[in-house]
Amino acid sequence: MPATPNLIDDVYDEILSRNPGEPEFHQAVREVFGSLDRVLERNPQYVQASILERICEPERQIIFRVPWVDDANRVRINRGFRVQFNSALGPYKGGLRFHPTVGLGTVKFLGFEQVFKNALTGLPIGGGKGGSDFDPKGRSEGEIMRFCQSFMTELYRHIGEHTDVPAGDIGVGQRELGYMFGQYKRITNHFTGVLTGKGLEYGGSLIRTEATGYGATYFLQNMLQAQGKDIAGHTVVISGSGNVATHAAEKCTALGGKVLTLSDSEGFIYDPEGLTQEKIDWVKELKNKRRGRISEYAVAFKGAEFHAGKTPWGVKCDLALPCATQNELLGPDADVLLANGCVAVSEGANMPTNLDGVHKFKAAGILFAPGKAANAGGVAVSGLEMSQNSARISWKEDELQRLLVDIMKGIHDRCVEYGTKPGGGVDYVKGANIAGFKKVADAMLAYGVV
Ligand code: NDP
Secondary structure (H helix, E strand, C coil), X not given: CCCHHXXXXXXXXXXXXXXXXXXXXXXXXXXXXXXXXXHHHHCHHHHHCCHHHHHCCCCEEEEEEEEEECCCXXXXXXXXXXXXXXXXXXXXXXXXXXXXXXXXXXXXXHHHHXXXXXXXXXXXXXXXXXXXXXXXXXXCHHHHHHHHHHHHHHHHHHCECCCEEEECECCECHHHHHHHHHHHHHHHCCCCCCCCCCCHHHCCCCCHHHHHHHHHHHHHHHHHHHCCCCCCCCEEEEECCCHHHHHHHHHHHHCCCEEEEEEECCEEEECCCCCCHHHHXXXXXXXXXXXXXXXXXXXXXXXXXXXXXXXXXXXXXXXXXXXXXXXXXXXXXXXXXXXXXXXXXXXXXXXXXXXXXXXHHHHHCCEEECHHHHXXXXXXXXXXXXXXXXXXCCCCHHHHHHHHHHHHHHHHHHHHHHHECCCCCECHHHHHHXXXXXXHHHHXXXXXXX
């Protein structure tokens, strides 16, 4: 049996050469591999069955043309993607992202993360991800609808309630999911739970919209409470102003935290008074209905400032929740947060902290929750939406709230189980990676070579 560090390096080199030009995918693989040396040493059956090599190769990758007609009657072409990464634990499950930066490498990194995240929830769901390089910003309602319909006109043949169940992500919210579900239903003549995050009127689940941001906050609270601390009375810096960020802000505020910032791709707002529920509702309206920019917050609320072209990590805080996008918190940002006394970071976004930043947080010994654990609340409630759709029932809100709290506690405890360091303290990155990997690897072993 080869020494595992060499094996891990060899497999990683192979992945680099087989997947050129996909730096985010490489980064996601590197982060998981960094936790696996002892697991492979203790479980030679994984090495024997080439689990490491197989788990990094998507089961299926679909790339398709998405033609649509804009308001000026011009034919536009975008590219659509669906990467069905791993179905060892259940149907592929993971969101669709519409953003001009989307390419195969982005979708593969998100799909890879999703495999382990979904395993951590304890629900029977595999991992996948998809999207398009379509940019919804500035597009009319009609253009968004025609794009979504054309996207689904190809995607429908690859998905199904027992095969692959997409949801939303950046640029894909309830409006887009409504258009896509409508088109799926029209083409197939099936009303089934093929998408999650749907509107409540047509099969959506209560608290799905809130679940990712709430879940990331519960995870933060779990980490703090394990050290006898609390969110209450502490200052919080949040990036993003979309679904995840606004609901993280809402839950942090409800739990007694003082949220100081939100952001978008143009800059961040700093509100020294702290956000209130009323201000958060205003941001939700701004983003979801008026499709406005976060800079407008500083015009609407006295005392708030807008900092153009900057990220919020320079604002002094106790707690940080990056909730915008990947690689938005870099090594130097981590230095500033640490120097300012930040004691805990919970990733609402997927891979928002780059590897340099993660190493700095870990070396400083602060509480650091990786996205695949902290933001799993969204896909967990999506899993519950699938169950409700299969049974054709709707669960009550208090029941779903309780399940979300329980699931986030369960993920936290699994990270503690696999990530507790010999000298005390918890490496949540390692804990999440090992717990997720082992579950998927054991299922893959059971299937033989597939
Ligand atoms: P939204 O589209 O609702 O919001 C995205 C927010 O991030 C916006 O404020 C957007 O600003 C900002 N943003 C996007 N790209 C960039 C960029 N390149 N630089 C700076 N800011 C950027 O998406 P979500 O809130 O749903 O998703 C946010 C993150 O959470 C993503 O990483 C996503 O993968 C992850 N996630 C989401 C889940 C969900 O349930 N929605 C589940 C689990 C993870 P702007 O409007 O200017 O683009």
